[in-house]
Amino acid sequence: MSVSLTIALDAMGGDQAPAIVINGADLARRRFPDVKYLMFGNENQILPLIRPRKRLLDVTEIMHTDVLISNETKVSSALRRGRQSSMHLAIDAVRSGKAAGVVSAGNTGALMAMSKLALKTLPGIDRPAIAAIFPTLRGETVMLDLGANVECNAKNLVQFAIMGDVFARTVLGTVQPSCGLLNVGSEEMKGHAEIQQAAAHLRKISETINFHGFVEGDDIAAGSTDVIISDGFTGNIALKTTEGTARLIKGFLGEAFRSSLSARLGFLLAHRGLRKMRDRIDPRRYNGAMFLGLTGVAVKSHGGTDAFGFANAIGVAIDMVANGFNEKITLGLKNHGTIESEPSEAATN
């Protein structure tokens, strides 16, 4: 794919950093040979790993710093003392226009707080949201917020819906994406006041957003709508519950195939089909949570992913930049210019 742009990488974030970042970038390089990288981190650790990878070295500029944000660093102290950290410098490269997007597998809270501060929210967006793509029975669904905002008012939820709609159109290529609001029941009268108000507003702007109404937890995997909107608390619980359930079934499945000689043989025979299935729900394929609503592209990789997963997170950032996601969000918001003056503003938060 011929895309020519620069991505900033936080080389020091993630459980296996900087190795996964370098190996991930090298994998991404094969898919996007024209992309360049600004790699922020400790040169003494990066150089020995990158030197054998001549082609990656050719497209990478290493920006040395020995400050790093760990997973244990509190957000407040990251903001106070992290200005020279690899994470902050990588974000700052996007702010200053040296890079078109940033990818980090480090501390989520710090990455979000620093990105928000450095990149600012887009005009018309009060709060950024974390979005990710879920595999479903019908294809793929994008869901947000997955944890940036523990509490959301109706206005936030409506803004998330617009961002999700634009994301599905531009990055996933869905025509007229349908949008559902996560709730405890599909009946109209159910749920919090914030959800009720958001639903009322979304029904009003149904000419521009294809609002499907309320959806429930099982609609995520069913793929009942192309976009699912939720506050960050509920979305995070749903995301992690999905991961936990998948791991449980994988564990039980492994035991089943080890339970007898005949089961082992059965596994060998069904191996190709099973591998295809595993690939379809492989969390590494869906790695890369997007911070939507900022003036720059920022993608959070899972901290425990491998090079394949990290390469996918880089791919997500490139897709967002190449598809002009942020420009289209801004346009989309203009089409829904009424949001900010709606009564939903009065929702508690």
Added chain:
Amino acid sequence: MSVSLTIALDAMGGDQAPAIVINGADLARRRFPDVKYLMFGNENQILPLIRPRKRLLDVTEIMHTDVLISNETKVSSALRRGRQSSMHLAIDAVRSGKAAGVVSAGNTGALMAMSKLALKTLPGIDRPAIAAIFPTLRGETVMLDLGANVECNAKNLVQFAIMGDVFARTVLGTVQPSCGLLNVGSEEMKGHAEIQQAAAHLRKISETINFHGFVEGDDIAAGSTDVIISDGFTGNIALKTTEGTARLIKGFLGEAFRSSLSARLGFLLAHRGLRKMRDRIDPRRYNGAMFLGLTGVAVKSHGGTDAFGFANAIGVAIDMVANGFNEKITLGLKNHGTIESEPSEAATN
């Protein structure tokens, strides 16, 4: 199992009612031969189905009514006009002492509202909660609330923890059950004010409740704690997300095994092990959501279950009665007598 008591059944609740209720009771009868049933519903529909089942007929008294609460009935109208419904009469049999517990596969909202009104909450419990047992990598975990209370204050959450603790001890037989509070992160400072206050209180009474701290969505299936506490909104989303994810993987797995001749053969060879695995996560095995915190035992069966699932819901009700769950809750609450006067009372709701 020799348990001698009477269970009231709402014969008209559920997608396949009254057939699943009658067939379910007949299955339960084999496990609990000494249990008697009061079966409420339309005699004209019940009699033809129960007549061929002589042994069930021997232990069942049919109480005719032609009023029924459908899934579409609004809670308010169920409360106003449903006094002669099979659901309400079954609950009332528990209130009046004619039955030790009630099981219904009907409208959840109506069942909860009617049960609350007729049976009242236990002394020391402000709100009942819906609880269910989840299969986990380490065994079984009980989680509550799964939808009775969309919003909960800290006091409610602490009361849920005590009920969950007693449930795990008495019904699941867990010694010193550990208890986790569902949150978006395990760090102490995360989450809503209500959750923070509930955690502070649970830490204070850690001599009686083995409070493990915050847990995340993936801890449910991991079985990180024996009891998981949540508000009803989040709990319901987590429950349904689990169901949806399991269905997705089951769907993909089915496709994998149908993808080639060799995969089909593999399935046949591994069939026994796979069946065991399927049984371990069979939602019918975990059917029967308990309404905890009422003066009587009330169990909600999934509306779409079959006779096997309904029999399990009956088994849950019998287990709760036979293990003296409500008496032990009352005792448990006495041991934690301080809850009601705690600052957590001031939590917004």
